[in-house]
Amino acid sequence: MGCSSCGITRRGFMKGGALALVGTSTIPSFLTRSVMAEMTTAAANKKKLVVLFQRGAVDGLNMVVPYKESNYYAMRPTIAIKQQEVLDLDGFFGLHPAMAALKPLYDQGHLAIVHAAGSPDTTRSHFDAQDYMESGTPGVKSTTDGWLNRALQAELLRGKPSAFRAVALGAQIPRTLEGKVPAIALNNLADFSVGGRGPKAAPISNAFQSMYDDSTDSLLHGTGEETFEAIKMLKAADPAQYQPAAGVVYPNTPFGNSLKQVAQLMKANLGVEAAFSDIGGWDTHQNQGNSNGQLANRLKDFSDSIAAFWQDMGTDAENVTLVTMSEFGRTARQNGTGGTDHGHANAMLVLGGPVKGGKVYGKWPGLENDQLNEGRDLKVTTDFRRVLGEAAYKTLGSKNLALVFPGYEVDPGDFLNFI
Template sequence: MADRQGITRRGFMKGGALALVGTSTIPAFLTRSVMAEMTTAAATHKKLVVIFQRGAVDGLNMVVPYQESNYYKMRPTIAIQKQEVLDLDGFFGLHPAMSAIKPLYDQGHLAIIHAAGSPDTTRSHFDAQDYMESGTPGVKSTTDGWLNRALQAEILRTKPTAFRAVAMGAEIPRTLEGRVKAIALNNLADFSVGGRGAQAAPISNAFQAMYDESTDSILHGTGEETFDAIKMLKAANPAQYKPAAGVVYPGSEFGNSLKQVAQLMKANLGVEAAFSDIGGWDTHQNQGNANGQLANRLKDFSDSIAAFWQDMGDEAQNVTLVTMSEFGRTARQNGTGGTDHGHANAMFVLGGPVKGGKVYGKWPGLADHQLNEGRDLTVTTDFRKVLAEAAFRTLGSRNLEVVFPGYEIRPQEFVNFI
C-alpha cells in the first residue's frame, strides 16, 4: 500500500476541504503556478471525470436488454417491462428512473458500453474494486492507481500543478494513489481558516503545518502567500456558489459532489482529472423494478450527472465523464427479490467529443448457455479498453503500457466511442 502519511498530506485534511470558488477570487500567484507548466490535457483544456458506482450496480436493470425473452423469465418480479423502458435503439432501453440522461443520449453526447467488466472472476467487492482501481485485475501487489498512472503517461508532462488531480472525499481513493500529487476535498464549504496563534482554528493550524513541511514547489514555495490565498478563497463563501441558470443538483451526497467538481473546474485552476463515487448498489434484497431501491439510486445518479453536464455549459465540450462498477449482478433474481454478485456490467461515457447515441460492445446474449458460469452476463469488453481510450483521447496518455501494465492495448483496438 502507498505511504499513508503521504496520502493524508495530499488529502490536505481528513474530513476537511479546500474552498475554491471562481476565477475572480484567484490570486495572481496561484494563477501563475497553475499555468506555469503545461501538460497535454492542460494545453487542450480537456478534463476527465471518473465515477465509481461502489457496490456493483445491476447493469441489466440499468441498461435493459428488453428484447431478450430470457431476461423476463429470469426476473419475474424485478424486470423492467417493455412499456416502461426508455428505448435506446430498439433492443436496449434505460431504466425509467434515468430519464434525466436520456436527452444526452439522444443528442449524441452519451455512449454506453454493455457487457463490460474485468477478466478477473472474483465476486469479492473488496478485491474487485481494488483490481479496477489499480487497473491490474488479479494482481494485488500494485501500489498505485490507473488514473494516477494515466496522468504520468501524458506527453509534454512536466511537474504537476496543485489542482491537477482532485477527488471528492476524505482521502485519496485507490484510483488516484501514486506519484502524481492529488488533492482530496470532502466539502468545500467546511474548510475554515481562523486567525494566527491561539485564535487559529485547529483545522487551520493543521493545514498550515502541512504546507509548511511540504517540499512541493507550489504549496511550500509560496509560504505565507499560499495561506493568505486560502483565506481569500474562503472569504468568497463557497456556499454562495450558484450553478448555471436552470440547473438544480439533487441534494444528495453525490449531487453535491458533482456540483463541487463543476465548481472546481469552472474556477480554471488546472483540474485535469476528478474522481467521485456513489454507493448503495449492493441490492441483494428488495431491489425493486421500475420503482424501489435501485430506482432511487439510479435517479440520484442520472439526475446528478445531467445537472453536472448542464452546469458546465460550453466547457462541457472539453469534459469526458466515464462510469464504472466493480462487477454486475446475477442474471436471475434471488429468493429475496434481489440479485447477487455477478460479472459483466454497463459503463457510461459522456462528453463533448463522445460519439454518443449508441450502445457499444459485443452483446453475449442471455440464453442459459450464453451465461458466464451459468449465472451472469458474460464480459465481452475489458473495462481497461474503455478507460484506456478515455485516458488516451482526453488526457493524452500515450504510453498505455504504463497506465495498464500487463495489458496490451493499441489505439486501433479501441471501442472508438471518442
C-alpha cells in the same frame, strides 16, 4: 497582469470563470499565473476526465435493459423492467425509466454506453473487485497505486502542474488516485477540509505545506506557497455561495453535492484535469424493485446528478469526458428475496463533448442459458481497461498505456472509438 502588486478587477477576472468560486474583487496576478497557467497536455487542451464509481455492484441489466432478450423476462419475473416502460435507445437496449434525465444526452450524441464490460477476474468479493478495478491490475493485490494516478504520470508534462490537477470528493484519497502524482481529497468545499491517506481529514494548511515543503527547489517551493495562498483565498471566499448555471438544480444528496463541487472546481480554472467521486447503495440483494423501488431511487439520484453536472458545465462540457464504472454486475436471474446477487459483466457510461454517443458499444454476448458466465451472469466481452484506456489516452493524453495498465496490452488500434 504584469506585476504581482497589480490587482485584477471583479469584471476582468470573470473571463477566467473563477469568480463564482472565488467571489473576491481583487486577486494578485501572481496567483492567476501560478495556479492557472501550469501546462500539461490536458491542461493545454483544457481537457478534463471525471471518473465515477458505483460502489456495491450496480445491476447493469436493469440499468441498460436488453429488452428484446426474452430470457431477460423469464429470469426476472418480478424485477424486470417492462418493455413499455423502458426508455428505448436503439431498438434492443433501453434505459431504466428512472434515468430519464440522461436520455436527451444520449439522443444528442453526448452519451455512449459500453455493455458487457468488466474485469476478467472472477472474484465476487466487493473489496477485491473494487481494489482490482481501481488499481487497474485485476488479480494482482501487490499494486500500490491507482490507474488514474498512473494515467496522469503517463501524460506529457510541459511544466509544473497545478496542485489541483487531481481531485477527489471524499474524506480521503481513493485507491484510484493513489500514487506519485499529488492528489487532493476535498470532503466539503464549504469548510475546505482536505483529506490525506489516513482516515482523518488533515487541515488544508498541513496537507498542502507537506506536499511542497520537502522540496529544496526554490521554484517549486515558490509555486507551492502561491498555491497555498490561493487555497487560503478560496477558504475565505465562502464557496457555499456558489450558484450553478441558470436552471440547473442538483439533487440535494451526497452524490449530487459532490458533482456540484466538481463543477465548481472545474469552472474555477484551477487546473483540474482528473476528478473522482463515488456513489454507494448498489448492493441490491433484497427488494431491488423494478421501475420503482430501491434500485430506481439510486438510479434517479445518479442520473439526475450527472445530467445537472453536464448542464452546469455549459460550453465547458465540450472539454469534459465522464466515465462510470462498478466492480461487477449482478446475476441474470433474480433471487428468492426479490433481489440479485454478485455477478460479472456490467454496463459503463461515457459522457462528454468529444464522445461519439447515441450508441451502445461492445459485443453483446446474449442472455440465453448457454450464453451465461458460469451459467448465471452476463459474460464480459469488453475489458474495462479498454474503456478507461481510451478515455485516458484521448482526454488526458496518456500515451504510455503500458504504464497505466501494467501487464495488459491496451492497443489504441483496439479502442472502441467512442471518443
